[in-house]
Amino acid sequence: MKEAVKLGDMSRPGRTPLAHLENEDLMRLPPPLEDPSKYHNWTALAPHTREKYECGLDDTCALNLPQPQTKEEEAQLVAKFLSGLEKLFTRENNWTFLQPLLLTMEHCAKCQTCSEACHIYEASGRNELYRPTFRSEVLRRLYFQYVKHGGLLSSLQHGAIQLNWPLVARLAELSYRCNLCRRCAQTCPIGADNGLVAHELRKLFSQEMGIAAKELHDTGSMLQLKAGSSTGMNAEVVKDNIRFIDEDTSEKTGIQVETPWDVEGADILLIHNAGEILAWPENPGAFALILNAAGVKWTLSSELAGYDSINYGLWYDDAQFARVALKHAQAARKLGVRKIVLAECGHAHKALSVIADRVLLGDLSIPRESSMTLLRDIVMSGRLGLDPDRNDFPVTLHDPCNLVRLMGVVEPQREILRKICPRFREMEPHGVDNYCCGGGSGFAIMSGNNFPDWRFHVSGRKKLEQILNAFADCLDPSVPKYLCAPCSNCKGQFRDMLAYYNLWEKNRILYGGLVELIVNAMTDVRPGYIEWEWH
Amino acid sequence: MTASIYGIIYAGVLVFVVASVLRAVRYAKLPAHLRWELYPVPHEEAERARHGGSYFEVPDWWTKPRKVNFAGELKVMIPEMLFLKALREFNRKLWYRSFVFHFGLYLLAGTIALLAVAALGTILLPSLLAGFVGAVLHTLYTATGLCGAVMAIIGAAGLLHDRLSDPNLKNYTAPGDIFNLAFFIAALGALAAGYLLRGPGGPGALALACGLLRFDTAIPVPGVLSAGLVLGALLVGYIPLTHMSHFIAKYFLYHNIRWDDLPTAQSAEIQRRFAGYLTFRPTWAARHIGADGARTWADIAATNPSVGAGK
Numbered sequence: 001m002k003e004a005v006k007l008g009d010m011s012r013p014g015r016t017p018l019a020h021l022e023n024e025d026l027m028r029l030p031p032p033l034e035d036p037s038k039y040h041n042w043t044a045l046a047p048h049t050r051e052k053y054e055c056g057l058d059d060t061c062a063l064n065l066p067q068p069q070t071k072e073e074e075a076q077l078v079a080k081f082l083s084g085l086e087k088l089f090t091r092e093n094n095w096t097f098l099q100p101l102l103l104t105m106e107h108c109a110k111c112q113t114c115s116e117a118c119h120i121y122e123a124s125g126r127n128e129l130y131r132p133t134f135r136s137e138v139l140r141r142l143y144f145q146y147v148k149h150g151g152l153l154s155s156l157q158h159g160a161i162q163l164n165w166p167l168v169a170r171l172a173e174l175s176y177r178c179n180l181c182r183r184c185a186q187t188c189p190i191g192a193d194n195g196l197v198a199h200e201l202r203k204l205f206s207q208e209m210g211i212a213a214k215e216l217h218d219t220g221s222m223l224q225l226k227a228g229s230s231t232g233m234n235a236e237v238v239k240d241n242i243r244f245i246d247e248d249t250s251e252k253t254g255i256q257v258e259t260p261w262d263v264e265g266a267d268i269l270l271i272h273n274a275g276e277i278l279a280w281p282e283n284p285g286a287f288a289l290i291l292n293a294a295g296v297k298w299t300l301s302s303e304l305a306g307y308d309s310i311n312y313g314l315w316y317d318d319a320q321f322a323r324v325a326l327k328h329a330q331a332a333r334k335l336g337v338r339k340i341v342l343a344e345c346g347h348a349h350k351a352l353s354v355i356a357d358r359v360l361l362g363d364l365s366i367p368r369e370s371s372m373t374l375l376r377d378i379v380m381s382g383r384l385g386l387d388p389d390r391n392d393f394p395v396t397l398h399d400p401c402n403l404v405r406l407m408g409v410v411e412p413q414r415e416i417l418r419k420i421c422p423r424f425r426e427m428e429p430h431g432v433d434n435y436c437c438g439g440g441s442g443f444a445i446m447s448g449n450n451f452p453d454w455r456f457h458v459s460g461r462k463k464l465e466q467i468l469n470a471f472a473d474c475l476d477p478s479v480p481k482y483l484c485a486p487c488s489n490c491k492g493q494f495r496d497m498l499a500y501y502n503l504w505e506k507n508r509i510l511y512g513g514l515v516e517l518i519v520n521a522m523t524d525v526r527p528g529y530i531e532w533e534w535h
Numbered sequence: 536m537t538a539s540i541y542g543i544i545y546a547g548v549l550v551f552v553v554a555s556v557l558r559a560v561r562y563a564k565l566p567a568h569l570r571w572e573l574y575p576v577p578h579e580e581a582e583r584a585r586h587g588g589s590y591f592e593v594p595d596w597w598t599k600p601r602k603v604n605f606a607g608e609l610k611v612m613i614p615e616m617l618f619l620k621a622l623r624e625f626n627r628k629l630w631y632r633s634f635v636f637h638f639g640l641y642l643l644a645g646t647i648a649l650l651a652v653a654a655l656g657t658i659l660l661p662s663l664l665a666g667f668v669g670a671v672l673h674t675l676y677t678a679t680g681l682c683g684a685v686m687a688i689i690g691a692a693g694l695l696h697d698r699l700s701d702p703n704l705k706n707y708t709a710p711g712d713i714f715n716l717a718f719f720i721a722a723l724g725a726l727a728a729g730y731l732l733r734g735p736g737g738p739g740a741l742a743l744a745c746g747l748l749r750f751d752t753a754i755p756v757p758g759v760l761s762a763g764l765v766l767g768a769l770l771v772g773y774i775p776l777t778h779m780s781h782f783i784a785k786y787f788l789y790h791n792i793r794w795d796d797l798p799t800a801q802s803a804e805i806q807r808r809f810a811g812y813l814t815f816r817p818t819w820a821a822r823h824i825g826a827d828g829a830r831t832w833a834d835i836a837a838t839n840p841s842v843g844a845g846k
Contacts, residue, residue, distance in 0.1 A: 004702065006706055007706060007707070080820070084819075084820075087819060091815065092815045092817055092818070093815075093819060095815060097568050098565055098568065099562065099565040099791065103562065103784050103787055104788075106784065107781045107784040107788070110704065110707040110708070110712070113621070113625045113629070116625065117625065128706065133707060137707050156709065156710045157710075157777065158709055159707075159710075159711075182573060185793075186573055187621060187625040188621070189615075189621040189622040189625075190781050190784065190785055190788060191792065191793055196571070207824055208820050208821055209820075209821060210822060222823070222840065222841050225841045226839075320823070320840075322832070323840070326836055326837065339595070353591060355569050355570060356569075357570050357799045358569050358799050358805065358809045359569070365799065367595070370591055370592075372592075373593070374594065376594075404574070406572070406574070407589060407591055408572075408575075408583070408589025408592065409591050410592070412592055431586055431587055432587030
């Protein structure tokens with residue numbers, strides 16, 4: 001049996017990884033993936049990556065944090081970390097989350113109740129490194145030593161840990177081994193939040209040291225603030241793409257679809273995750289068709305960031321978060337819409353509806369609504385002709401954490417599915433007790449080095465188990481199956497993970513959004529909106 | 536000797552009250568944070584609370600009156616406080632020990648309250664306490680006290696055993712955790728032993744309580760009981776200085792964080808407070824933040840780093 005990683009190992013000199021997983025270590029999966037010897041082997045990190053970057057945590061590397069070249073450089077980085085640590089506990093720098101962070105630091109009972117709730121810990125074969133409390137306990141000890149300036153008595157009371165560069169480098173990586181799904185926090189008897197700790201660590205690294213996953217920062221929030229979208233699409237390109245989507249949708253459905261742009265005084269500003277426009281165009285096409293058919297007065301915005309609901313700052317940086325949220329609200333204010341509706345993107349829902357709520361003051365406080373709620377209203381109102389027989393195939397529903405556990409939008413999507421999908425079945429557990437898809441907190445778009453191996457073997461594993469169990473009675477490839485995931489990031493994770501395990505080819509498990517199912521059931525539309533092709 | 540014991544008890548109680556209040560005030564005075572609720576939120580309308588839903592499930596929710604279901608909160612809070620419901624649900628093995636420990640402490644807290652009533656009654660209404668009422672109170676505080684001490688000791692011993700032997704807990708156990716549990720066992724053990732072995736001349740619980748209220752130093756307190764009282768008083772004063780004061784933290788963690796779903800637009804006070812926070816001047820050093828100690832959060836949020844100085 002492998003020896004469990006100890007907290008003190010985080011400070012171990014050198015860059016030998018603290019943890020290594022083999023396929024046999026991982027949580028077992030149900031059929032058809034019950035044999036671990038048939039899983040993909042892990043891609044080893046390239047030698048030049050190990051030589052150049054800090055890869056001393058585990059089998060992968062999310063950040064590509066360059067190795068310092070001298071002891072002086074290491075010392076400077078540790079000093080910067082300490083400076084950020086202190087700021088994390090001051091009102092001026094971190095009023096945004098100081099209260100929950102401080103309470104979590106000072107009152108975790110270390111009872112490990114949260115561990116069993118964590119899909120990453122369980123899927124890893126309960127590897128100590130991935131316990132929700134592991135990174136929290138490291139931060140807690142640093143907090144009492146360096147922020148509270150505790151002496152010997154404090155060390156005895158709270159435990160001690162050696163602060164050095166290896167620890168800082170490993171902690172930076174470890175903050176990107178959590179999906180921030182907060183399932184752990186849900187089970188904490190005291191209310192402590194280890195998901196928040198990972199969030200706050202990411203903030204410390206980004207806001208003080210300029211360290212963040214490049215997919216979230218450079219090609220994420222920075223690109224969005226520069227071009228208007230993290231996809232790189234500017235307003236002209238996005239309009240062109242939507243025009244093509246309208247044409248395709250019209251041709252495919254037999255119903256003329258036209259997406260309205262920048263309509264002042266519209267009832268609704270709809271904001272898509274712009275990734276949908278490029279990767280899953282049938283989703284914005286279906287939205288346009290449904291809203292037009294229902295007689296809704298809606299519009300898209302071509303303002304900077306007004307056509308891309310993503311807000312990656314939610315996962316790593318308060319300033320970037322606030323900047324993007326502001327852009328979204330300003331786009332709505334400019335058009336004078338009555339409300340903003342978030343299309344199928346979980347983190348965009350939570351970012352703009354919940355987290356930004358306290359800072360969108362005055363005329364920026366424009367009501368935000370979930371598309372799940374709006375769609376339920378439309379479907380139940382009878383404004384669309386719907387034939388459930390068109391959806392006569394097994395359907396299961398994934399609950400995006402940000403939409404469900406963290407925002408409480410649980411039933412509307414279910415009511416729709418129960419009405420239009422006669423073979424709908426739940427995953428277990430579901431609703432607010434759901435498991436993350438494994439792509440949460442940015443992982444779905446993080447594909448550097450061998451990170452996808454970790455994503456599909458570890459962070460997505462529990463969800464994969466749920467999907468296979470939900471379809472256990474119909475795994476035969478003669479039965480097409482639909483995994484409904486009303487969230488772009490979750491879909492990105494499913495696209496990659498289902499392909500990784502070959503579950504479309506072998507078992508005909510397809511994934512897609514909710515609106516595609518609605519259009520597929522619409523009687524006015526030519527049959528076959530869902531094409532049962534891998535995409 | 537007795538006077539010293541009284542002094543330590545008074546000090547222990549005083550430290551407990553002052554430290555608890557200071558801790559609560561410290562947490563209450565922290566800036567209100569961004570919303571970070573976690574569903575289910577039990578004060579949602581009952582129909583939605585059942586599945587963990589929120590008002591976001593209601594079309595045009597901001598146009599509808601918001602109903603806060605306090606009964607729903609009580610339905611969650613009471614079993615949580617009394618029976619540690621979350622621990623029972625998610626960590627049954629630990630719950631067996633922790634529940635016994637905590638319920639023992641609740642019984643001891645009840646004992647103190649009963650003793651205070653009995654002592655005040657004895658001093659102010661001696662005739663009333665001399666008869667049936669006094670006998671009932673005596674039976675109650677004796678039973679709750681002894682049961683409480685035994686349960687808390689057994690629970691603490693079980694928790695200590697787990698801390699020392701369970702590999703899931705050992706990695707995270709600091710010397711202070713061992714000390715805390717040992718402190719409970721020692722203090723409550725000495726109190727229980729001192730009370731049971733005090734001998735015919737030793738004071739009962741009521742006599743000690745009356746003595747404390749009257750500062751009657753003529754009461755002789757035997758050695759073991761003295762040790763128990765001193766340790767107990769030190770323990771009472773020590774608890775709010777440590778993470779064991781989670782009975783205070785829990786209020787904030789549940790009500791102010793997990794269940795705080797108040798829409799900003801519906802609270803002028805929240806809007807006022809957050810407008811104030813946006814004038815704070817951060818000093819984060821990363822270039823893209825563009826903080827220099829002079830610019831406010833509002834300035835920073837309004838800056839686009841891809842076109843401004845932070846690029």
